[in-house]
Amino acid sequence: MSARIRPDLESIPAYAPGRSSPGAVKLASNESTFGPLPSVAKAIAEETELLNRYPDNGSGELRAALAQFHGVEIANVVIGCGSVALCQELVQITCSSPEDEVLFGWRSFEAYPIVTQIGHATSVQVPLDAEYTHDLDAMAAAVTDRTRLVFVCNPNNPTGTAHGRGALIRFLDAIPDHVVVALDEAYYEYLRLPEADHPNGIEIGRGRPNVVVLRTFSKAYGLAGLRAGYAVGDPELITALLKVHIPFSVNRLAQVAAIACLQARHELLERTDHVVAERDRMRAALAAAGYRVPPSHANFVWLPLGAASADFGAASAEAGVLVRPYGTDGVRVTAGDPHENDRFLAFATAPETVARFVG
Ligand SMILES: *Cc1c(COP(=O)(O)O)cnc(C)c1O
Numbered sequence: 001m002s003a004r005i006r007p008d009l010e011s012i013p014a015y016a017p018g019r020s021s022p023g024a025v026k027l028a029s030n031e032s033t034f035g036p037l038p039s040v041a042k043a044i045a046e047e048t049e050l051l052n053r054y055p056d057n058g059s060g061e062l063r064a065a066l067a068q069f070h071g072v073e074i075a076n077v078v079i080g081c082g083s084v085a086l087c088q089e090l091v092q093i094t095c096s097s098p099e100d101e102v103l104f105g106w107r108s109f110e111a112y113p114i115v116t117q118i119g120h121a122t123s124v125q126v127p128l129d130a131e132y133t134h135d136l137d138a139m140a141a142a143v144t145d146r147t148r149l150v151f152v153c154n155p156n157n158p159t160g161t162a163h164g165r166g167a168l169i170r171f172l173d174a175i176p177d178h179v180v181v182a183l184d185e186a187y188y189e190y191l192r193l194p195e196a197d198h199p200n201g202i203e204i205g206r207g208r209p210n211v212v213v214l215r216t217f218s219k220a221y222g223l224a225g226l227r228a229g230y231a232v233g234d235p236e237l238i239t240a241l242l243k244v245h246i247p248f249s250v251n252r253l254a255q256v257a258a259i260a261c262l263q264a265r266h267e268l269l270e271r272t273d274h275v276v277a278e279r280d281r282m283r284a285a286l287a288a289a290g291y292r293v294p295p296s297h298a299n300f301v302w303l304p305l306g307a308a309s310a311d312f313g314a315a316s317a318e319a320g321v322l323v324r325p326y327g328t329d330g331v332r333v334t335a336g337d338p339h340e341n342d343r344f345l346a347f348a349t350a351p352e353t354v355a356r357f358v359g
Contacts, residue, residue, distance in 0.1 A: 012114060025344070026322045027300075027334040028323055029320060032220065035170060037261075037264050038265050054248055054312060055251050057219075058242070058247055059255050065258075066079075066262070069265075077238065078242055079230050079255075080231065081249040082218060084111050085227075085249065086229055088111075091229075094149040095119075100122065102122070102149045104139075105128055128135070132294040133161040133162075144174060148276050149180045150180070152183050154199060155187045155190065155298040159301070160187075161294050161295065165204060180237065183211065186214065187298035188300050214231050215232070223258065268333070275299045278338060279335040282344070288349075289354050291358055300333055302331075308356075309325040320347075
């Protein structure tokens with residue numbers, strides 16, 4: 001007789017370790033290729049002496065540093081074990097039955113349907129438009145009296161597309177104010193939209209108690225291995241998120257490293273200029289070879305290769321570059337170091353690859 005586990009978990013794929021092979025270039029996880037700055041490594045090393053002690057469960061110093069950085073109150077900020085934990089916690093604070101709906105564009109961040117199902121709620125997926133961008137009008141129209149939570153991933157993972165400030169404000173104006181809207185800005189630091197249309201969710205969300213913004217230290221700040229993300233929003237939402245937080249899940253090293261990253265943010269954010277330049281170079285080279293590549297505002301590019309996506313991913317891996325295929329939708333390729341990107345471009349733009357994959 002086997003142990004009784006929720007039967008619905010059978011439809012969630014078991015965790016499979018990410019592929020890696022010796023010598024291969026990994027452009028599959030949107031990580032930063034830069035290691036921690038010396039000041040960040042030093043803060044981590046010093047903190048290891050205190051690892052016999054529990055971390056501050058409320059991440060007080062980090063919350064205070066972030067509140068100051070964003071010009072909000074400490075009560076507006078909560079830390080999560082990566083912002084993916086906050087995605088799950090947002091479902092937990094908004095949904096309590098299968099009638100409750102969580103709405104998001106598709107394709108988008110693969111965690112949304114999983115955390116929705118784990119939270120016993122129901123996913124409502126609104127297809128992206130023909131430009132691989134969130135169809136905000138269709139999303140607003142899909143809100144029902146069962147909708148509890150809306151995720152808007154901007155820039156969108158995995159397509160890289162983004163909406164500007166005006167479009168987001170129009171969207172938020174169309175959403176009833178009892179529906180929580182999470183603006184997932186994991187790639188915010190790679191956006192290069194004109195100042196007037198720059199979609200800073202923290203500014204846009206001010207005075208909107210149903211809007212919560214998710215940011216992370218995993219991407220531009222280069223701390224994917226330590227797990228720290230945060231939410232900025234109305235104190236009522238933040239208090240609820242603190243209630244469902246897994247105790248002590250944001251560890252000591254993550255807290256001090258995140259503070260050190262914030263202190264070194266000018267240097268870290270400067271790095272994003274190199275990534276953005278590489279991203280644009282990759283897009284131009286792929287487009288010149290005949291690929292369709294939507295404009296990206298993140299640290300990756302999207303190749304909508306449809307049914308050929310898995311084959312393209314396998315062929316790229318064979319050429320020594322790990323990328324991320326998504327079913328029959330497309331392939332996401334992270335912008336890495338110039339020499340890594342060159343290796344990918346050499347594969348993708350080789351005549352035999354183009355002949356096989358560019359229709
Ligand atoms: C990477 C990512 C996150 C969060 O990552 P954490 O490492 O959990 O902070 C959140 N949302 C999207 C869309 C992402 O791509």
